Amino acid sequence: MITTTHPTALSATPTTTDTIPAQHGYSKVNGINMYYEIYGEGQPLVLVHGGGSTIQSNFETIIPMLAQSRKIIAVELESHGRTGDRPKELTFEQDADDVAALLKNLKIEKADFLGFSNGGTTTMQIAIRHPEIVNKIILGSALCKRDGVPPPFWGFMEHATLDNMPQELKTAYLKVNPDPAGLKRMHDKDASRMVHFKDIPDEQIKSITAPTLIIIGDKDLITPEHAVYMQRLIKNSELAIIPCGHGEYLGIKISPTSDGKEAAYVVPMMEKFLNKTN
Template sequence: MQPEQKSEIINSNMASVAMDSLNMESGYSQVNGLKMYYEIYGQGKPLVLIHGGGSTIQSNFEKVIPLLAKNRKVIAVELQAHGRTNDRNTDLTFEQDADDIATLLKNLNMDSTDFFGFSNGGTTALQIAIRHPEIVNKIILGPALAKRNGVPEQFWEFMKQARLENMPPQLKEAYHKVSSVPTGLQVMHDKDAKRMVDFKDIPDEQIKSIKASTLIIIGDKDIITPEHAIEMYRQIPDSELAIIPGGHGEYIGEITTLKPDSKESDFVIPLIEKFLNKKKG
Protein backbone atom coordinates (compact mmCIF):
# COMPACT_ATOMS: atom_id res chain seq x y z
CA MET A 1 0.00 0.00 0.00
CA GLN A 2 1.32 3.42 -0.98
CA PRO A 3 1.64 6.13 1.72
CA GLU A 4 -1.18 8.11 0.15
CA GLN A 5 -3.41 5.04 0.31
CA LYS A 6 -2.53 4.57 3.95
CA SER A 7 -3.51 8.16 4.61
CA GLU A 8 -6.97 7.39 3.28
CA ILE A 9 -7.66 5.29 6.34
CA ILE A 10 -9.40 7.42 8.92
CA ASN A 11 -9.25 5.87 12.33
CA SER A 12 -12.33 6.60 14.39
CA ASN A 13 -11.58 5.83 18.03
CA MET A 14 -9.93 2.54 17.14
CA ALA A 15 -9.99 1.57 20.80
CA SER A 16 -11.26 -1.94 21.31
CA VAL A 17 -14.72 -2.33 22.77
CA ALA A 18 -16.33 -5.45 24.08
CA MET A 19 -19.13 -7.17 22.23
CA ASP A 20 -20.08 -10.52 23.63
CA SER A 21 -16.53 -11.01 24.97
CA LEU A 22 -15.00 -10.05 21.60
CA ASN A 23 -12.70 -7.17 20.82
CA MET A 24 -13.97 -4.93 18.06
CA GLU A 25 -12.16 -2.30 16.04
CA SER A 26 -14.19 0.25 14.16
CA GLY A 27 -13.18 2.88 11.67
CA TYR A 28 -13.87 4.82 8.51
CA SER A 29 -12.03 4.67 5.20
CA GLN A 30 -12.14 7.05 2.25
CA VAL A 31 -13.76 4.96 -0.48
CA ASN A 32 -14.74 6.40 -3.86
CA GLY A 33 -16.19 9.56 -2.35
CA LEU A 34 -17.57 7.90 0.78
CA LYS A 35 -16.46 7.76 4.39
CA MET A 36 -17.16 4.05 4.62
CA TYR A 37 -17.72 2.53 8.05
CA TYR A 38 -16.40 -0.90 8.99
CA GLU A 39 -15.95 -3.13 12.03
CA ILE A 40 -13.36 -5.87 12.56
CA TYR A 41 -13.73 -8.77 15.00
CA GLY A 42 -11.62 -11.80 15.81
CA GLN A 43 -8.53 -13.34 14.29
CA GLY A 44 -7.88 -15.76 11.44
CA LYS A 45 -8.76 -15.92 7.77
CA PRO A 46 -10.83 -12.90 6.76
CA LEU A 47 -14.57 -13.10 6.13
CA VAL A 48 -16.39 -10.00 4.85
CA LEU A 49 -20.04 -9.56 5.87
CA ILE A 50 -22.29 -7.56 3.50
CA HIS A 51 -25.67 -6.43 4.81
CA GLY A 52 -28.96 -6.24 2.95
CA GLY A 53 -31.09 -3.28 1.88
CA GLY A 54 -32.28 -0.90 4.59
CA SER A 55 -29.99 -2.57 7.11
CA THR A 56 -26.97 -2.05 9.32
CA ILE A 57 -24.24 -4.41 10.45
CA GLN A 58 -26.08 -5.13 13.69
CA SER A 59 -29.59 -5.54 12.29
CA ASN A 60 -28.39 -8.34 10.00
CA PHE A 61 -25.42 -9.91 11.76
CA GLU A 62 -25.38 -9.06 15.48
CA LYS A 63 -26.39 -12.59 16.52
CA VAL A 64 -23.85 -14.41 14.38
CA ILE A 65 -20.77 -12.17 14.49
CA PRO A 66 -19.64 -13.60 17.87
CA LEU A 67 -20.04 -17.12 16.47
CA LEU A 68 -18.20 -16.44 13.22
CA ALA A 69 -15.42 -14.49 14.95
CA LYS A 70 -14.43 -17.45 17.14
CA ASN A 71 -12.40 -18.80 14.22
CA ARG A 72 -12.25 -15.92 11.74
CA LYS A 73 -11.31 -12.31 11.27
CA VAL A 74 -14.73 -10.83 10.50
CA ILE A 75 -14.88 -7.56 8.57
CA ALA A 76 -18.39 -6.09 8.55
CA VAL A 77 -19.15 -3.07 6.38
CA GLU A 78 -21.92 -0.51 5.95
CA LEU A 79 -22.55 0.52 2.36
CA GLN A 80 -23.48 3.85 0.80
CA ALA A 81 -26.27 5.68 2.69
CA HIS A 82 -26.63 2.80 5.17
CA GLY A 83 -25.94 3.02 8.89
CA ARG A 84 -22.84 5.09 9.64
CA THR A 85 -21.64 5.42 6.02
CA ASN A 86 -22.56 8.70 4.36
CA ASP A 87 -24.36 9.17 1.04
CA ARG A 88 -23.06 10.60 -2.22
CA ASN A 89 -24.96 12.17 -5.08
CA THR A 90 -25.43 8.91 -7.00
CA ASP A 91 -28.04 6.18 -7.15
CA LEU A 92 -27.32 2.89 -5.40
CA THR A 93 -26.16 0.04 -7.62
CA PHE A 94 -24.91 -3.43 -6.78
CA GLU A 95 -21.96 -2.87 -9.13
CA GLN A 96 -20.88 0.28 -7.28
CA ASP A 97 -21.28 -1.42 -3.90
CA ALA A 98 -19.00 -4.20 -5.18
CA ASP A 99 -16.41 -1.66 -6.29
CA ASP A 100 -16.64 0.17 -2.96
CA ILE A 101 -15.97 -3.01 -0.99
CA ALA A 102 -13.03 -3.87 -3.26
CA THR A 103 -11.56 -0.41 -2.61
CA LEU A 104 -12.10 -0.71 1.14
CA LEU A 105 -10.27 -4.03 1.25
CA LYS A 106 -7.40 -2.52 -0.75
CA ASN A 107 -7.22 0.34 1.75
CA LEU A 108 -7.16 -2.21 4.58
CA ASN A 109 -4.35 -4.07 2.80
CA MET A 110 -6.37 -7.27 2.43
CA ASP A 111 -5.98 -9.58 -0.52
CA SER A 112 -8.06 -12.70 -1.19
CA THR A 113 -10.97 -13.02 1.23
CA ASP A 114 -14.22 -14.90 1.76
CA PHE A 115 -17.54 -13.05 1.49
CA PHE A 116 -20.95 -13.60 3.05
CA GLY A 117 -23.69 -11.43 1.56
CA PHE A 118 -27.21 -11.41 2.97
CA SER A 119 -30.19 -10.48 0.75
CA ASN A 120 -29.10 -7.45 -1.32
CA GLY A 121 -25.68 -8.14 0.10
CA GLY A 122 -25.81 -11.49 -1.68
CA THR A 123 -26.32 -9.73 -5.00
CA THR A 124 -23.40 -7.44 -4.13
CA ALA A 125 -21.27 -10.52 -3.38
CA LEU A 126 -22.21 -11.88 -6.82
CA GLN A 127 -21.00 -8.64 -8.39
CA ILE A 128 -17.74 -8.81 -6.43
CA ALA A 129 -17.13 -12.32 -7.77
CA ILE A 130 -17.91 -11.12 -11.31
CA ARG A 131 -16.07 -7.77 -11.25
CA HIS A 132 -13.21 -8.49 -8.83
CA PRO A 133 -12.48 -12.23 -8.98
CA GLU A 134 -8.87 -11.67 -7.94
CA ILE A 135 -9.92 -10.73 -4.37
CA VAL A 136 -12.43 -13.56 -3.91
CA ASN A 137 -11.72 -16.90 -2.30
CA LYS A 138 -15.22 -18.23 -1.48
CA ILE A 139 -18.65 -16.59 -1.43
CA ILE A 140 -21.80 -17.29 0.55
CA LEU A 141 -25.05 -15.98 -0.91
CA GLY A 142 -27.78 -15.79 1.70
CA PRO A 143 -29.56 -15.66 -0.76
CA ALA A 144 -28.96 -13.47 -3.83
CA LEU A 145 -31.23 -12.10 -6.53
CA ALA A 146 -29.87 -12.41 -10.06
CA LYS A 147 -33.09 -12.30 -12.13
CA ARG A 148 -36.33 -10.37 -11.79
CA ASN A 149 -38.26 -13.64 -11.99
CA GLY A 150 -36.46 -14.78 -8.82
CA VAL A 151 -39.17 -13.18 -6.67
CA PRO A 152 -42.97 -13.24 -6.99
CA GLU A 153 -44.42 -10.61 -9.34
CA GLN A 154 -46.14 -8.79 -6.46
CA PHE A 155 -42.70 -7.95 -5.04
CA TRP A 156 -42.10 -5.52 -7.89
CA GLU A 157 -45.49 -3.90 -7.45
CA PHE A 158 -44.75 -3.44 -3.75
CA MET A 159 -41.37 -1.82 -4.51
CA LYS A 160 -42.98 0.65 -6.93
CA GLN A 161 -45.28 1.80 -4.14
CA ALA A 162 -42.74 1.56 -1.30
CA ARG A 163 -43.22 4.12 1.49
CA LEU A 164 -41.06 4.81 4.51
CA GLU A 165 -44.01 4.31 6.85
CA ASN A 166 -44.22 0.69 5.65
CA MET A 167 -40.57 -0.06 6.42
CA PRO A 168 -40.18 -2.62 9.22
CA PRO A 169 -39.92 -0.74 12.54
CA GLN A 170 -36.96 -2.88 13.61
CA LEU A 171 -34.93 -1.55 10.66
CA LYS A 172 -35.91 2.05 11.40
CA GLU A 173 -34.85 1.64 15.02
CA ALA A 174 -31.57 -0.01 14.01
CA TYR A 175 -30.77 2.89 11.69
CA HIS A 176 -31.52 5.55 14.31
CA LYS A 177 -29.31 3.72 16.83
CA VAL A 178 -26.22 4.39 14.70
CA SER A 179 -27.00 7.50 12.65
CA SER A 180 -28.01 11.00 13.68
CA VAL A 181 -28.52 12.31 10.12
CA PRO A 182 -32.10 13.69 10.19
CA THR A 183 -32.94 12.87 6.56
CA GLY A 184 -30.76 9.79 6.30
CA LEU A 185 -33.45 7.18 6.86
CA GLN A 186 -35.65 8.59 4.10
CA VAL A 187 -32.69 8.81 1.72
CA MET A 188 -31.66 5.22 2.41
CA HIS A 189 -35.22 3.95 1.96
CA ASP A 190 -35.84 5.82 -1.28
CA LYS A 191 -32.52 4.86 -2.85
CA ASP A 192 -32.95 1.21 -1.88
CA ALA A 193 -36.45 1.17 -3.37
CA LYS A 194 -35.29 2.84 -6.59
CA ARG A 195 -32.45 0.35 -6.96
CA MET A 196 -34.91 -2.53 -6.83
CA VAL A 197 -37.39 -0.90 -9.23
CA ASP A 198 -34.51 -0.35 -11.69
CA PHE A 199 -33.02 -3.83 -11.17
CA LYS A 200 -31.97 -5.63 -14.36
CA ASP A 201 -31.16 -9.31 -14.79
CA ILE A 202 -27.53 -10.33 -14.38
CA PRO A 203 -26.62 -12.04 -17.70
CA ASP A 204 -26.28 -15.82 -17.60
CA GLU A 205 -22.76 -15.69 -19.00
CA GLN A 206 -21.61 -13.52 -16.07
CA ILE A 207 -23.08 -15.90 -13.50
CA LYS A 208 -21.58 -18.90 -15.26
CA SER A 209 -18.17 -17.17 -15.29
CA ILE A 210 -17.91 -17.17 -11.48
CA LYS A 211 -14.90 -19.26 -10.48
CA ALA A 212 -15.19 -18.92 -6.71
CA SER A 213 -16.57 -21.77 -4.63
CA THR A 214 -20.09 -20.69 -3.73
CA LEU A 215 -22.58 -21.65 -1.04
CA ILE A 216 -26.18 -20.57 -1.65
CA ILE A 217 -28.39 -20.48 1.45
CA ILE A 218 -32.11 -19.83 1.24
CA GLY A 219 -35.06 -20.20 3.57
CA ASP A 220 -37.92 -22.36 2.35
CA LYS A 221 -40.22 -19.40 3.06
CA ASP A 222 -37.79 -16.77 1.75
CA ILE A 223 -38.56 -13.71 -0.37
CA ILE A 224 -36.48 -15.14 -3.19
CA THR A 225 -37.92 -18.38 -4.53
CA PRO A 226 -36.21 -21.75 -4.05
CA GLU A 227 -36.48 -22.24 -7.83
CA HIS A 228 -34.30 -19.18 -8.37
CA ALA A 229 -31.69 -20.47 -5.93
CA ILE A 230 -31.69 -23.84 -7.69
CA GLU A 231 -31.19 -22.15 -11.07
CA MET A 232 -28.21 -20.21 -9.72
CA TYR A 233 -26.81 -23.37 -8.17
CA ARG A 234 -26.91 -25.01 -11.60
CA GLN A 235 -25.24 -22.04 -13.28
CA ILE A 236 -22.30 -21.47 -10.92
CA PRO A 237 -19.82 -24.29 -11.65
CA ASP A 238 -18.43 -24.84 -8.13
CA SER A 239 -21.51 -24.32 -5.95
CA GLU A 240 -23.51 -25.88 -3.15
CA LEU A 241 -27.12 -25.26 -2.16
CA ALA A 242 -28.77 -25.36 1.26
CA ILE A 243 -32.53 -24.83 1.69
CA ILE A 244 -33.21 -24.11 5.36
CA PRO A 245 -36.62 -24.13 7.08
CA GLY A 246 -37.70 -20.58 7.87
CA GLY A 247 -38.11 -17.09 6.50
CA HIS A 248 -35.81 -14.42 5.11
CA GLY A 249 -32.69 -14.35 7.28
CA GLU A 250 -34.18 -16.40 10.09
CA TYR A 251 -31.20 -18.76 9.85
CA ILE A 252 -28.79 -15.98 10.93
CA GLY A 253 -31.05 -14.17 13.41
CA GLU A 254 -31.76 -11.18 11.16
CA ILE A 255 -33.64 -8.65 13.25
CA THR A 256 -37.01 -8.70 11.46
CA THR A 257 -37.31 -12.50 11.54
CA LEU A 258 -35.53 -13.20 14.83
CA LYS A 259 -37.70 -15.20 17.22
CA PRO A 260 -37.62 -14.61 21.00
CA ASP A 261 -36.67 -18.21 21.69
CA SER A 262 -33.93 -18.43 19.03
CA LYS A 263 -30.74 -20.17 20.16
CA GLU A 264 -27.24 -20.42 18.71
CA SER A 265 -28.05 -23.93 17.51
CA ASP A 266 -30.82 -22.50 15.30
CA PHE A 267 -28.31 -20.65 13.15
CA VAL A 268 -26.40 -22.08 10.19
CA ILE A 269 -22.91 -21.26 11.43
CA PRO A 270 -21.66 -24.90 11.44
CA LEU A 271 -22.82 -25.24 7.83
CA ILE A 272 -20.99 -22.04 6.87
CA GLU A 273 -17.81 -23.05 8.70
CA LYS A 274 -17.79 -26.47 7.07
CA PHE A 275 -18.06 -24.84 3.65
CA LEU A 276 -15.35 -22.25 4.36
CA ASN A 277 -12.94 -24.86 5.75
CA LYS A 278 -13.43 -27.32 2.91
CA LYS A 279 -10.38 -27.60 0.69
CA LYS A 280 -10.94 -26.96 -2.97
CA GLY A 281 -11.12 -30.16 -4.96
Protein backbone atom coordinates in the same frame (compact mmCIF):
# COMPACT_ATOMS: atom_id res chain seq x y z
CA MET B 1 -7.13 6.99 3.89
CA ILE B 2 -8.14 4.94 6.92
CA THR B 3 -9.16 6.09 10.37
CA THR B 4 -9.27 3.20 12.79
CA THR B 5 -10.06 2.93 16.48
CA HIS B 6 -8.27 -0.04 18.04
CA PRO B 7 -9.40 -2.12 21.02
CA THR B 8 -6.90 -0.41 23.33
CA ALA B 9 -8.38 2.97 22.57
CA LEU B 10 -11.83 1.53 23.11
CA SER B 11 -10.86 -0.11 26.41
CA ALA B 12 -11.72 -3.34 24.56
CA THR B 13 -15.37 -2.29 24.40
CA PRO B 14 -17.00 -4.03 21.41
CA THR B 15 -19.43 -2.22 19.18
CA THR B 16 -22.01 -4.99 18.75
CA THR B 17 -21.66 -7.40 21.67
CA ASP B 18 -20.43 -7.36 25.23
CA THR B 19 -18.23 -10.41 24.75
CA ILE B 20 -15.64 -9.63 22.04
CA PRO B 21 -13.40 -6.64 21.30
CA ALA B 22 -13.64 -4.79 18.01
CA GLN B 23 -11.87 -2.28 15.85
CA HIS B 24 -13.94 0.21 13.93
CA GLY B 25 -13.24 3.09 11.61
CA TYR B 26 -13.78 4.87 8.32
CA SER B 27 -11.93 4.56 5.04
CA LYS B 28 -12.00 6.94 2.09
CA VAL B 29 -13.47 4.82 -0.69
CA ASN B 30 -14.26 6.14 -4.17
CA GLY B 31 -15.21 9.56 -2.79
CA ILE B 32 -17.19 8.48 0.30
CA ASN B 33 -16.27 7.62 3.88
CA MET B 34 -17.03 3.94 4.35
CA TYR B 35 -17.62 2.56 7.83
CA TYR B 36 -16.31 -0.86 8.85
CA GLU B 37 -15.79 -3.04 11.92
CA ILE B 38 -13.19 -5.77 12.49
CA TYR B 39 -13.47 -8.68 14.91
CA GLY B 40 -11.26 -11.67 15.64
CA GLU B 41 -8.18 -13.08 13.94
CA GLY B 42 -7.58 -15.51 11.12
CA GLN B 43 -8.67 -15.85 7.50
CA PRO B 44 -10.62 -12.71 6.50
CA LEU B 45 -14.39 -13.04 6.05
CA VAL B 46 -16.22 -9.96 4.77
CA LEU B 47 -19.86 -9.48 5.80
CA VAL B 48 -22.08 -7.53 3.39
CA HIS B 49 -25.50 -6.50 4.75
CA GLY B 50 -28.84 -6.29 2.99
CA GLY B 51 -30.96 -3.34 1.89
CA GLY B 52 -31.98 -0.83 4.54
CA SER B 53 -29.72 -2.51 7.07
CA THR B 54 -26.69 -1.94 9.26
CA ILE B 55 -23.96 -4.29 10.45
CA GLN B 56 -25.81 -4.87 13.71
CA SER B 57 -29.30 -5.37 12.30
CA ASN B 58 -28.08 -8.20 10.04
CA PHE B 59 -25.06 -9.74 11.74
CA GLU B 60 -25.10 -9.06 15.47
CA THR B 61 -26.03 -12.66 16.27
CA ILE B 62 -23.43 -14.39 14.11
CA ILE B 63 -20.40 -12.11 14.50
CA PRO B 64 -19.42 -13.56 17.91
CA MET B 65 -19.74 -17.09 16.49
CA LEU B 66 -17.70 -16.44 13.35
CA ALA B 67 -15.06 -14.31 15.09
CA GLN B 68 -13.92 -17.27 17.19
CA SER B 69 -11.90 -18.56 14.23
CA ARG B 70 -12.02 -15.77 11.62
CA LYS B 71 -11.06 -12.17 11.06
CA ILE B 72 -14.46 -10.62 10.45
CA ILE B 73 -14.64 -7.44 8.40
CA ALA B 74 -18.18 -6.08 8.48
CA VAL B 75 -19.01 -3.13 6.25
CA GLU B 76 -21.79 -0.61 5.84
CA LEU B 77 -22.49 0.21 2.22
CA GLU B 78 -23.13 3.59 0.64
CA SER B 79 -25.99 5.55 2.27
CA HIS B 80 -26.44 2.87 4.95
CA GLY B 81 -25.78 3.33 8.64
CA ARG B 82 -22.61 5.30 9.21
CA THR B 83 -21.30 5.31 5.62
CA GLY B 84 -21.43 8.38 3.41
CA ASP B 85 -23.68 9.13 0.47
CA ARG B 86 -23.22 10.08 -3.18
CA PRO B 87 -25.55 12.37 -5.13
CA LYS B 88 -26.60 9.57 -7.50
CA GLU B 89 -28.51 6.31 -7.57
CA LEU B 90 -27.26 3.21 -5.77
CA THR B 91 -25.98 0.29 -7.85
CA PHE B 92 -24.80 -3.18 -6.88
CA GLU B 93 -21.80 -2.69 -9.15
CA GLN B 94 -20.70 0.46 -7.29
CA ASP B 95 -21.18 -1.29 -3.94
CA ALA B 96 -18.95 -4.12 -5.18
CA ASP B 97 -16.26 -1.66 -6.27
CA ASP B 98 -16.48 0.11 -2.90
CA VAL B 99 -15.95 -3.11 -0.95
CA ALA B 100 -13.00 -4.04 -3.18
CA ALA B 101 -11.44 -0.60 -2.63
CA LEU B 102 -11.94 -0.87 1.14
CA LEU B 103 -10.09 -4.19 1.24
CA LYS B 104 -7.25 -2.64 -0.76
CA ASN B 105 -7.07 0.19 1.78
CA LEU B 106 -7.00 -2.37 4.59
CA LYS B 107 -4.22 -4.25 2.74
CA ILE B 108 -6.28 -7.43 2.47
CA GLU B 109 -5.42 -9.12 -0.82
CA LYS B 110 -7.98 -11.94 -0.69
CA ALA B 111 -10.97 -12.85 1.47
CA ASP B 112 -14.09 -14.96 1.79
CA PHE B 113 -17.43 -13.13 1.54
CA LEU B 114 -20.85 -13.58 3.12
CA GLY B 115 -23.57 -11.40 1.62
CA PHE B 116 -27.20 -11.33 2.69
CA SER B 117 -30.17 -10.29 0.52
CA ASN B 118 -29.07 -7.17 -1.42
CA GLY B 119 -25.65 -7.86 0.07
CA GLY B 120 -25.77 -11.27 -1.60
CA THR B 121 -26.34 -9.58 -4.95
CA THR B 122 -23.43 -7.22 -4.18
CA THR B 123 -21.29 -10.25 -3.32
CA MET B 124 -22.12 -11.77 -6.70
CA GLN B 125 -20.92 -8.56 -8.33
CA ILE B 126 -17.71 -8.70 -6.28
CA ALA B 127 -17.08 -12.23 -7.59
CA ILE B 128 -17.89 -11.11 -11.17
CA ARG B 129 -15.99 -7.79 -11.16
CA HIS B 130 -13.14 -8.54 -8.74
CA PRO B 131 -12.49 -12.31 -8.85
CA GLU B 132 -8.86 -11.80 -7.87
CA ILE B 133 -9.82 -10.82 -4.30
CA VAL B 134 -12.26 -13.69 -3.73
CA ASN B 135 -11.61 -17.07 -2.13
CA LYS B 136 -15.14 -18.36 -1.42
CA ILE B 137 -18.56 -16.73 -1.29
CA ILE B 138 -21.74 -17.40 0.65
CA LEU B 139 -24.87 -15.98 -0.98
CA GLY B 140 -27.68 -15.61 1.53
CA SER B 141 -31.06 -14.95 -0.13
CA ALA B 142 -29.35 -13.34 -3.14
CA LEU B 143 -31.33 -12.17 -6.18
CA CYS B 144 -29.98 -12.29 -9.73
CA LYS B 145 -33.20 -12.34 -11.80
CA ARG B 146 -36.47 -10.44 -11.46
CA ASP B 147 -38.43 -13.67 -11.51
CA GLY B 148 -36.57 -14.83 -8.40
CA VAL B 149 -39.24 -13.24 -6.22
CA PRO B 150 -43.06 -13.43 -6.44
CA PRO B 151 -44.50 -10.85 -8.89
CA PRO B 152 -46.31 -8.79 -6.18
CA PHE B 153 -42.90 -7.82 -4.77
CA TRP B 154 -42.28 -5.43 -7.64
CA GLY B 155 -45.60 -3.66 -7.24
CA PHE B 156 -44.92 -3.27 -3.54
CA MET B 157 -41.51 -1.69 -4.26
CA GLU B 158 -43.02 0.76 -6.75
CA HIS B 159 -45.25 2.13 -3.96
CA ALA B 160 -42.78 1.72 -1.08
CA THR B 161 -42.69 4.50 1.50
CA LEU B 162 -40.67 5.05 4.62
CA ASP B 163 -43.82 4.44 6.67
CA ASN B 164 -43.99 0.79 5.59
CA MET B 165 -40.28 0.12 6.08
CA PRO B 166 -39.84 -2.43 8.90
CA GLN B 167 -39.59 -0.58 12.21
CA GLU B 168 -36.65 -2.76 13.28
CA LEU B 169 -34.58 -1.45 10.36
CA LYS B 170 -35.55 2.17 11.01
CA THR B 171 -34.62 1.82 14.67
CA ALA B 172 -31.28 0.18 13.80
CA TYR B 173 -30.37 2.99 11.40
CA LEU B 174 -31.25 5.78 13.82
CA LYS B 175 -29.36 4.06 16.62
CA VAL B 176 -26.06 4.45 14.73
CA ASN B 177 -26.94 7.56 12.72
CA PRO B 178 -29.62 9.78 14.30
CA ASP B 179 -30.45 11.53 11.03
CA PRO B 180 -34.09 11.15 9.87
CA ALA B 181 -33.26 12.75 6.51
CA GLY B 182 -30.49 10.21 5.98
CA LEU B 183 -32.89 7.39 6.85
CA LYS B 184 -35.39 8.56 4.25
CA ARG B 185 -32.65 9.02 1.66
CA MET B 186 -31.41 5.49 2.25
CA HIS B 187 -34.93 4.06 2.01
CA ASP B 188 -35.76 5.92 -1.19
CA LYS B 189 -32.49 4.96 -2.86
CA ASP B 190 -32.88 1.31 -1.92
CA ALA B 191 -36.46 1.26 -3.19
CA SER B 192 -35.46 2.94 -6.46
CA ARG B 193 -32.64 0.46 -7.01
CA MET B 194 -35.04 -2.46 -6.66
CA VAL B 195 -37.69 -0.90 -8.92
CA HIS B 196 -35.04 -0.55 -11.65
CA PHE B 197 -33.34 -3.90 -10.96
CA LYS B 198 -32.23 -5.68 -14.13
CA ASP B 199 -31.42 -9.37 -14.51
CA ILE B 200 -27.77 -10.29 -14.18
CA PRO B 201 -26.91 -11.98 -17.50
CA ASP B 202 -26.39 -15.74 -17.35
CA GLU B 203 -22.89 -15.44 -18.80
CA GLN B 204 -21.83 -13.16 -15.95
CA ILE B 205 -23.24 -15.55 -13.36
CA LYS B 206 -21.51 -18.49 -15.08
CA SER B 207 -18.23 -16.55 -14.91
CA ILE B 208 -18.19 -16.93 -11.10
CA THR B 209 -15.47 -19.48 -10.40
CA ALA B 210 -15.20 -19.07 -6.63
CA PRO B 211 -16.60 -21.95 -4.57
CA THR B 212 -20.10 -20.80 -3.64
CA LEU B 213 -22.63 -21.72 -0.98
CA ILE B 214 -26.19 -20.54 -1.70
CA ILE B 215 -28.54 -20.34 1.29
CA ILE B 216 -32.23 -19.45 1.45
CA GLY B 217 -35.12 -20.17 3.79
CA ASP B 218 -38.00 -22.32 2.63
CA LYS B 219 -40.30 -19.41 3.51
CA ASP B 220 -37.90 -16.83 2.08
CA LEU B 221 -38.66 -13.87 -0.15
CA ILE B 222 -36.42 -15.58 -2.72
CA THR B 223 -38.09 -18.60 -4.32
CA PRO B 224 -36.56 -22.09 -4.07
CA GLU B 225 -36.70 -22.30 -7.87
CA HIS B 226 -34.48 -19.22 -8.14
CA ALA B 227 -31.93 -20.66 -5.72
CA VAL B 228 -31.81 -23.89 -7.73
CA TYR B 229 -31.40 -21.89 -10.94
CA MET B 230 -28.42 -20.02 -9.45
CA GLN B 231 -26.89 -23.25 -8.20
CA ARG B 232 -27.04 -24.73 -11.70
CA LEU B 233 -25.44 -21.65 -13.28
CA ILE B 234 -22.55 -21.35 -10.81
CA LYS B 235 -20.37 -24.34 -11.59
CA ASN B 236 -18.66 -24.81 -8.22
CA SER B 237 -21.65 -24.24 -5.95
CA GLU B 238 -23.74 -25.87 -3.24
CA LEU B 239 -27.30 -25.14 -2.10
CA ALA B 240 -28.89 -25.22 1.36
CA ILE B 241 -32.58 -24.56 1.97
CA ILE B 242 -33.27 -23.96 5.67
CA PRO B 243 -36.75 -24.26 7.25
CA CYS B 244 -37.21 -20.58 8.13
CA GLY B 245 -38.00 -17.14 6.76
CA HIS B 246 -35.86 -14.44 5.12
CA GLY B 247 -32.61 -14.09 7.06
CA GLU B 248 -33.68 -16.09 10.10
CA TYR B 249 -30.83 -18.53 9.38
CA LEU B 250 -28.46 -15.64 10.26
CA GLY B 251 -30.23 -14.97 13.54
CA ILE B 252 -32.21 -12.04 12.13
CA LYS B 253 -35.52 -11.81 13.96
CA ILE B 254 -37.98 -10.66 11.35
CA SER B 255 -41.23 -11.34 13.16
CA PRO B 256 -42.53 -11.78 16.73
CA THR B 257 -42.56 -15.55 16.20
CA SER B 258 -38.95 -15.85 15.02
CA ASP B 259 -36.17 -16.57 17.50
CA GLY B 260 -33.13 -16.76 15.22
CA LYS B 261 -32.04 -20.10 16.65
CA GLU B 262 -31.38 -21.44 13.16
CA ALA B 263 -28.02 -19.64 13.26
CA ALA B 264 -26.79 -22.15 15.84
CA TYR B 265 -26.63 -24.86 13.19
CA VAL B 266 -26.27 -22.75 10.04
CA VAL B 267 -23.07 -21.01 11.19
CA PRO B 268 -21.23 -24.36 11.68
CA MET B 269 -22.45 -25.36 8.22
CA MET B 270 -21.03 -22.15 6.75
CA GLU B 271 -17.75 -22.65 8.61
CA LYS B 272 -17.49 -26.21 7.27
CA PHE B 273 -17.95 -24.88 3.74
CA LEU B 274 -15.38 -22.12 4.21
CA ASN B 275 -12.80 -24.46 5.75
CA LYS B 276 -13.21 -27.24 3.21
CA THR B 277 -10.25 -27.76 0.90
CA ASN B 278 -11.19 -28.28 -2.73
